[in-house]
Amino acid sequence: GESVGLHLPTLSVQEGDNSIINCAYSNSASDYFIWYKQESGKGPQFIIDIRSNMDKRQGQRVTVLLNKTVKHLSLQIAATQPGDSAVYFCAENIRGGADGLTFGKGTHLIIQP
Amino acid sequence: DAGVIQSPRHEVTEMGQEVTLRCKPISGHNSLFWYRQTMMRGLELLIYFNNNVPIDDSGMPEDRFSAKMPNASFSTLKIQPSEPRDSAVYFCATWRGTDTQYFGPGTRLTVL
Numbered sequence: 185g186e187s188v189g190l191h192l193p194t195l196s197v198q199e200g201d202n203s204i205i206n207c208a209y210s211n212s213a214s215d216y217f218i219w220y221k222q223e224s225g226k227g228p229q230f231i232i233d234i235r236s237n238m239d240k241r242q243g244q245r246v247t248v249l250l251n252k253t254v255k256h257l258s259l260q261i262a263a264t265q266p267g268d269s270a271v272y273f274c275a276e277n278i279r280g281g282a283d284g285l286t287f288g289k290g291t292h293l294i295i296q297p
Numbered sequence: 298d299a300g301v302i303q304s305p306r307h308e309v310t311e312m313g314q315e316v317t318l319r320c321k322p323i324s325g326h327n328s329l330f331w332y333r334q335t336m337m338r339g340l341e342l343l344i345y346f347n348n349n350v351p352i353d354d355s356g357m358p359e360d361r362f363s364a365k366m367p368n369a370s371f372s373t374l375k376i377q378p379s380e381p382r383d384s385a386v387y388f389c390a391t392w393r394g395t396d397t398q399y400f401g402p403g404t405r406l407t408v409l
């Protein structure tokens with residue numbers, strides 16, 4: 185079946201640098217995409233989302249880019265901080281959040297001091 | 298708002314025993330989802346409810362798994378009998394009809 189996948193399982197960046205986490209999706213019918221952050225022992229925490237009628241959306245220190253042509257999603261985190269260390273998941277949905285989400289396997293972001 | 302509440306946070310049981318996981322959704326959220334997270338398979342949807350009615354249970358792995366939502370404030374996920382391969386973290390998430398799904402802290406289940 186179709187699923188969401190991640191390119192890199194682990195990403196290590198220096199504190200203060202920018203980080204980019206990538207995600208590939210295969211379901212062309214998906215119209216809603218979300219990035220979640222999961223810290224050890226906790227549930228996934230919403231970071232930012234984007235709908236298929238947009239290419240870019242910005243939040244506080246985070247930006248999500250959507251390239252529907254190549255079915256690619258990315259999360260950019262500016263000026264990374266120690267608290268950004270976590271596993272990041274992309275997720276997709278074909279009905280704007282109404283159905284269950286399909287998750288990628290996650291990228292572990294490590295912030296080096 | 299307290300967010301999605303799950304109990305227990307940790308459960309250790311022996312193979313063959315019945316396990317019941319509980320979830321209290323965020324007030325006003327009319328959709329509730331049960332997910333399972335394992336190292337091998339990541340986060341997977343098990344079942345979800347809309348207005349207390351089960352909509353899609355195709356992710357439930359076996360008949361040993363069952364879920365109920367008797368009212369808008371409570372849902373249970375039951376495994377009977379439990380097996381070691383059921384060991385995982387089980388998450389409940391809820392949705393109010395706009396924006397994203399909000400997850401609870403999860404229940405870590407260990408079946409010996």
